[in-house]
Amino acid sequence: MKVLVIGSGGREHSLVWKLAQSPRVTRLYCAPGNGGISELAELVPIGPEEIEKLAGFAEREKIDLTVAGPELPLTLGIADLFRKRGLRLFGPDRGAAKLEGSKAFAKELLRENRIPTAAFATFSDAALARKYLAGRKPPYVVKADGLAAGKGVLICVTRGEAEAAVDDILVRRAFGAAGEQVVIEEFLDGEEASFMVLTDGENILPLASAQDHKRVFDGDLGANTGGMGAYSPAPVVTGEIHRRIMTEILHPILQGLRKREIRYRGVLYAGLMIAADGPKVLEFNARFGDPECQSLMLRLTSDLVPLLEATIDGRLDQVKAEWADDAAVCVVMCAGGYPGAYEKGKEIKGLERLKDWKRGVVFHAGTTKQEGRCFTAAGRVLGVTALGNTIHEAVLEVYRAAGQIEWDGAHYRKDIAQRALRPTRG
Ligand code: AMP
Ligand code: GLY
Numbered sequence: 001m002k003v004l005v006i007g008s009g010g011r012e013h014s015l016v017w018k019l020a021q022s023p024r025v026t027r028l029y030c031a032p033g034n035g036g037i038s039e040l041a042e043l044v045p046i047g048p049e050e051i052e053k054l055a056g057f058a059e060r061e062k063i064d065l066t067v068a069g070p071e072l073p074l075t076l077g078i079a080d081l082f083r084k085r086g087l088r089l090f091g092p093d094r095g096a097a098k099l100e101g102s103k104a105f106a107k108e109l110l111r112e113n114r115i116p117t118a119a120f121a122t123f124s125d126a127a128l129a130r131k132y133l134a135g136r137k138p139p140y141v142v143k144a145d146g147l148a149a150g151k152g153v154l155i156c157v158t159r160g161e162a163e164a165a166v167d168d169i170l171v172r173r174a175f176g177a178a179g180e181q182v183v184i185e186e187f188l189d190g191e192e193a194s195f196m197v198l199t200d201g202e203n204i205l206p207l208a209s210a211q212d213h214k215r216v217f218d219g220d221l222g223a224n225t226g227g228m229g230a231y232s233p234a235p236v237v238t239g240e241i242h243r244r245i246m247t248e249i250l251h252p253i254l255q256g257l258r259k260r261e262i263r264y265r266g267v268l269y270a271g272l273m274i275a276a277d278g279p280k281v282l283e284f285n286a287r288f289g290d291p292e293c294q295s296l297m298l299r300l301t302s303d304l305v306p307l308l309e310a311t312i313d314g315r316l317d318q319v320k321a322e323w324a325d326d327a328a329v330c331v332v333m334c335a336g337g338y339p340g341a342y343e344k345g346k347e348i349k350g351l352e353r354l355k356d357w358k359r360g361v362v363f364h365a366g367t368t369k370q371e372g373r374c375f376t377a378a379g380r381v382l383g384v385t386a387l388g389n390t391i392h393e394a395v396l397e398v399y400r401a402a403g404q405i406e407w408d409g410a411h412y413r414k415d416i417a418q419r420a421l422r423p424t425r426g
Contacts, residue, residue, distance in 0.1 A: 001305075002027040004058055005041065006048050006078075007069025008034045010332070010365035010383035011290035014297035015067060015304070016041050017361060022305045031057070035374050036364025051078040058087045065090065067308065068266075071147060074286050075101035079266075090308045092266040096257065097286040099264070103152075103183045104145045106284050113256035115249055116280040118186040118273075126170045129182055133162050141185040144169045146178030151339075153224065155187070190275035191236045191419065192282070194292045195245050197270075198307060201263035203316035204250055205307070208299055208323050209237035210292040211420065216339055218415040225339040226380055229416030231329045231391055232295040236274050236419075245272065245279050253284075265311055294363050294383045295328035329394040329417045330385040331402050335366070336409020338379035343409055348374040348381070350405040359397050360386030362405070376407060391420045 003025050005016050013036050019025050020040045028041035031054060037043065046053045051073050058066055066082060068074055068091035077094035091097075098105050110117040118141065123129035133140060140162035144152035152175050156162035162184075169179035194212050198205040210232040216222035237245070249270060257264050269285035269292075288296070297304075302322045310319040335342040344366075351374055354362050363385055366378020384402045388394030395417050402412060 001025060001064035002029070002062060003305075004029040004031065004044070004054075004061075004063045004066045005069060006031050006054060006066065006073055008032050008037070008048075009069065009290050010363040010380065011288050011293040012069040013037050013363040013365070014294040014361075014383070014385070015069060015288070017363070018297040018300065018304045019067070022303045024303065024305045029061070029063070034364045034377070035367035035369035036362070038369055048073045049076060051076050051081055054078065055081050055085055055087060058082065059085060064088060065305070065308065067091070069287065071097065071100050071285065071287050074266075075147060088312055090266060090312055092264050092286050095262045096264040096266070099257075099268070099284040100286040101147055102145055103143050103283065104181050107183055109253065109256050110281055113252045115252050116278060118188050118280065118282070120183050120185040122181055122183050123166075124170065124181045126166055129166045129170065129184060130163050132184060133159055133166070136184070138162075139187045140165075141187050142166060142169065143183040143185065144175040144179040145181035145183060146175065148175040148178045149226070151175075151224065152178060188273040188275055188280055188282070190273040190280075193234045193237050193272045193274055193279075194230070194289045195237065195270045195272055196289060196292065196296070197250060197268050198266070198311045198316060199250075199254060199268050200265050200311050200314040200316045201254060201258065202314065204246065204254070205316045205319065205321060206242070206246065207267075207321065208232045208296055209234040209242070210289065210295055211236065212289060212292055213413060213416055218413050223339050227289070227291045227332060228334070228413045229329070229331045230289070230291045230295045231327065231394070231417040231420055232292065232299055233327065234420065241274060241279055245270070249279060249281060265314070291330045291332050291383045294330040294385045298328040298361065298385050298387055299324045299326060324387065326387040326389060327391040327394045328385060328387050329391065329398045330363075330383045331398050331412050331416050332365070332380050333382040333384060333402060333405065333410055333412045335376050335379050335381055336411065338411075342379045344375075344377055346376045346407040346409060348376060348405065348407045353404045354401055357401060359388070360384065360401055362401070381407075381410070391417050395421070
């Protein structure tokens with residue numbers, strides 16, 4: 001079968017890498033892809049937001065299955081469009097993707113279905129938002145309603161900062177239309193975990209647990225990023241926590257969506273805070289996490305194609321996902337300056353040393369390839385991902401590999417997965 005993957009990040013490279021191993025896949029395309037993906041799939045120069053063009057391509061090339069990587073095409077309605085044209089696409093339709101596309105909508109559904117989450121209020125008026133802040137205690141969590149590339153959440157230590165954040169979002173429109181509303185939330189303490197499931201709207205197939213590292217510097221310091229590294233499994237998700245996530249969060253949210261006649265088909269990613277009194281929802285995403293996906297794809301031993309097909313066809317109760325007992329750790333190598341303004345076009349050296357790497361894969365995110373040489377092309381450049389018998393072994397392996405790669409200005413965290421090496425509660 002012919003498969004098209006939409007997107008150009010490390011997540012998409014890992015999906016393409018996994019799909020390339022499927023005996024079912026005869027031809028792979030990726031739009032628009034990156035330097036690493038070009039070794040496994042034919043690149044198609046169409047952006048993820050050009051959903052009409054993507055549908056046209058899928059029709060012309062008789063693509064049997066399209067996998068939407070990032071959220072943007074989903075919130076634009078690519079699943080609805082493909083379905084209308086009789087094309088098969090993996091990813092939720094526009095109404096369901098709103099769970100990621102609007103934090104106000106997600107919070108409303110959470111409240112409606114009594115699902116544990118931070119207390120909150122939503123505002124479109126800055127004066128009312130300020131008044132609400134005056135009655136709350138710090139720290140304040142201020143969020144732009146819409147998609148803001150992971151930058152729309154501001155954790156503010158003082159009321160002054162929180163008021164400035166509200167003004168930035170609602171008045172100065174720092175996030176454009178994504179800031180028509182703000183959500184102000186209670187600050188939650190605990191350890192974060194990423195919990196992804198496949199769902200056809202009815203059945204739920206949990207994927208392996210993972211944990212992301214959002215801050216740019218070691219020790220969880222500095223600005224928020226798209227994700228600096230990940231590991232799987234996440235020991236914080238114990239058997240009991242897993243059970244609670246399923247019964248207190250995932251089943252009720254799908255039921256809540258069904259009550260509104262929304263059928264969610266795709267990956268549902270719950271960003272969770274595992275607080276002392278249990279798991280609480282920070283956010284939902286309508287797609288695989290990046291870089292969590294890289295760790296997951298390395299550990300998944302089942303063929304991915306039947307899992308995606310069962311999701312689309314509403315047969316998830318008939319399939320199983322098998323995982324390696326090994327742990328996986330992904331370290332994201334970034335361009336100098338990221339997550340602020342960053343440099344591009346630096347030549348990446350050392351990749352050839354890892355060509356035959358047995359225990360890992362160097363997934364590309366922001367790279368381009370020219371005449372066999374690789375150059376940086378975005379903030380997150382590579383996702384070096386390794387397996388190990390334990391998380392500790394995977395950490396040693398992944399840093400051994402990352403140490404062989406270099407370019408001018410490259411930086412990465414040196415403490416990915418350290419939290420998993422400390423004894424956890426529960
Ligand atoms: P979100 O995009 O909503 O997941 O937020 C991005 C990051 O901000 C999360 O991964 C958390 O680290 C942090 N965050 C969001 N909401 C809260 C909250 N209510 N309490 C504490 N931290 C939060
Ligand atoms: N790594 C966090 C995300 O994909 O949203």
